[in-house]
Amino acid sequence: MADSAIEPNACRWCHAPQREHYQRWKRPVGWHRFAHPTDAQRLTRMRARRTKKEEAKRG
Numbered sequence: 831m832a833d834s835a836i837e838p839n840a841c842r843w844c845h846a847p848q849r850e851h852y853q854r855w856k857r858p859v860g861w862h863r864f865a866h867p868t869d870a871q872r873l874t875r876m877r878a879r880r881t882k883k884e885e886a887k888r889g
């Protein structure tokens with residue numbers, strides 16, 4: 831999955847969207863269920879998506 835596809839509200843550990851999460855294994859947390867991201871994570875992801883869009887526009 832490309833970084834630009836990460837949803838701002840995706841799992842705080844593995845970046846999978848809640849609707850397709852179920853149980854996943856990911857370092858360093860191991861098996862886990864969906865966990866809501868922190869506000870800081872949401873902001874970082876939204877900024878990353880915006881940056882990607884602007885880069886695409888510039889070509």
Ligand SMILES: [Zn+2]
Pocket residue numbers: 841842843844845846851854862863864865
């Ligand atoms: Zn996860």
